[in-house]
Amino acid sequence: EVQLVESGGGLVQPGGSLRLSCAASGFTFSSYNMNWVRQAPGKGLEWVSYIRSSSSTIYYADSVKGRFTISRDNAKNSLYLQMNSLRAEDTAVYYCARAYSGYFQHWGQGTLVTVSS
Amino acid sequence: SYVLTQPPSVSVAPGQTARITCGGNNVGSKSVHWYQQKPGQAPVLVVYDDSDRPSGIPERFSGSNSGNTATLTISRVEAGDEADYYCQVWDSSSDHPGVFGGGTKLTVL
Numbered sequence: 001e002v003q004l005v006e007s008g009g010g011l012v013q014p015g016g017s018l019r020l021s022c023a024a025s026g027f028t029f030s031s032y033n034m035n036w037v038r039q040a041p042g043k044g045l046e047w048v049s050y051i052r053s054s055s056s057t058i059y060y061a062d063s064v065k066g067r068f069t070i071s072r073d074n075a076k077n078s079l080y081l082q083m084n085s086l087r088a089e090d091t092a093v094y095y096c097a098r099a100y101s102g103y104f105q106h107w108g109q110g111t112l113v114t115v116s117s
Numbered sequence: 118s119y120v121l122t123q124p125p126s127v128s129v130a131p132g133q134t135a136r137i138t139c140g141g142n143n144v145g146s147k148s149v150h151w152y153q154q155k156p157g158q159a160p161v162l163v164v165y166d167d168s169d170r171p172s173g174i175p176e177r178f179s180g181s182n183s184g185n186t187a188t189l190t191i192s193r194v195e196a197g198d199e200a201d202y203y204c205q206v207w208d209s210s211s212d213h214p215g216v217f218g219g220g221t222k223l224t225v226l
Contacts, residue, residue: 107161
């Protein structure tokens with residue numbers, strides 16, 4: 001069974017940093033492209049970032065470009081999102097999602113990031 | 118960047134058919150995917166590549182895509198179908214290819 005478990009969320013002050021992790025199991029992690037998708041409270045889904053299986057290609061949404069860094073460790077079956085210079089508008093539930101042919105096939109349960117003083 | 122437009126809400130009586138639209142410039146040339154999200158839960162893929170269903174998704178869920186509009190159709194709507202629905206495309210020509218519609222709240226009357 002495919003499992004994606006996010007961790008690392010919490011309360012952080014504006015301008016602070018946080019590193020999210022996503023532990024994958026039940027499939028060959030190194031064979032799949034991965035994404036981060038977020039959802040602000042009461043709002044819709046927003047795609048955040050993509051990383052190819054080999055880490056050779058990375059994309060970011062304009063809203064996070066230059067502040068967030070996606071990475072992965074295929075040996076540890078883990079996906080990461082380093083978030084710097086956090087703003088109030090980054091407050092959201094962050095989901096990791098396994099990609100397949102342009103869609104998000106499996107999702108984790110999400111981790112809540114709250115940016116507030 | 119590419120934009121997908123959904124109606125904020127759709128209401129339907131039990132047993133009837135719900136149609137949720139997703140508009141975009143020449144969206145018919147792209148593959149559209151649909152997700153269902155219930156309160157407090159992660160999204161679930163219900164239709165991919167315009168009209169295919171993942172295993173475990175009832176046949177009542179179907180999709181179509183042509184011209185500037187993609188449509189998710191839910192037949193014989195049940196109370197358990199009440200949820201938010203999101204369309205999504207992957208815009209391969211863009212540096213920020215992940216695109217979601219704004220979401221549609223389906224209310225079962």
